[in-house]
Amino acid sequence: xxxxxxxxxxxxxxxxxxxxxxxxxxxxxxxxxxxxxxxxxxxxxxxxxxxxxxxxxxxxxxxxxxxxxxxxxxxxxxxxxxxxxxxxxxxxxxxxxxxxxxxxxxxxxxxxxxxxxxxxxxxxxxxxxxxxxxxxxxxxxxxxxxxxxxxxxxxxxxxxxxxxxxxxxxxxxxxxxxxxxxxxxxxxxxxxxxxxxxxxxxxxxxxxxxxxxxxxxxxxx
Numbered sequence: 001x002x003x004x005x006x007x008x009x010x011x012x013x014x015x016x017x018x019x020x021x022x023x024x025x026x027x028x029x030x031x032x033x034x035x036x037x038x039x040x041x042x043x044x045x046x047x048x049x050x051x052x053x054x055x056x057x058x059x060x061x062x063x064x065x066x067x068x069x070x071x072x073x074x075x076x077x078x079x080x081x082x083x084x085x086x087x088x089x090x091x092x093x094x095x096x097x098x099x100x101x102x103x104x105x106x107x108x109x110x111x112x113x114x115x116x117x118x119x120x121x122x123x124x125x126x127x128x129x130x131x132x133x134x135x136x137x138x139x140x141x142x143x144x145x146x147x148x149x150x151x152x153x154x155x156x157x158x159x160x161x162x163x164x165x166x167x168x169x170x171x172x173x174x175x176x177x178x179x180x181x182x183x184x185x186x187x188x189x190x191x192x193x194x195x196x197x198x199x200x201x202x203x204x205x206x207x208x209x210x211x212x213x214x215x216x217x218x219x220x221x
Contacts, residue, residue, distance in 0.1 A: 019149040019164060026145075027172040032211050036131055037176045039211075040124060041183035043100060043204040049180025051121045055128020057173040062133050064165030067142045068158050082136050086215060089134030093212030096127060100205030135215060 033056045041049030132138060142165060150160045187200065 015149045015151060020167070022145075023168045023171055027168070027175045032135060032137070032215070033132060033172070034176060034179060035207060035211055036128070037180050038183050039204040039207040040128075041180045042187050042200050042207075044120065044124060045187045046181060046184025047121060048124050049184045050177050051125045052128040053173055053176035053180055055125040056132045056176065057169050058125075059129045059132025059135075060138065060169040060172070061166070062129075063138045063142050064146075064162065064169065066139065067146060067165065068161050073143060085134055085136040085139070089131070089136070090212045090216040092130060092134055093215065094209050096131075097205040097207070097209030097212065100201050100208065137215070 037049055037052050037056065040052035044052075146161050146164050146168075149164055150157055154160070
């Protein structure tokens, strides 16, 4: 990429190649976002997994914008802001997990689920955004990871950060959608076995709660 000064590239090519390699390795490493997508794919099938992946991606874009305009640095330096965001995120994830755990057998009416699918997918998309936005670890990740691949001697540092962040989010979303496709195909087969479907929803609830608890005990380091 080239800036206004045609003699100077906007991105350091050597750092860019290194960034792409590191980003892809991090994207395929299971983390909170991928586990959330897996849980949603189990509970809501392929469409639910894909929609949750897109919700997570929008949440990541929010963090990227924070990093670009400098608010991430402010949040990461404030113990109070970090703790507030952390416990809001924890509470929200535990709430979502408990909703799955306390579902009753009458919710196994798949015809009704199909009728409400559009509404459910909108809710899942919104939940994916909120789950990611309320994860302060994402704030710290982008703040610590992206600047390592920025060349301050080149123009448009903010655009460098924006490009790197968008690339990381896009590649991560592709990986999550692939994971959702695999898990969603398994989930689809479970619909023929209502008791197994109910069991996997409980497992999904436990998985989401565990993500929340992990977030609760996370420190800033």
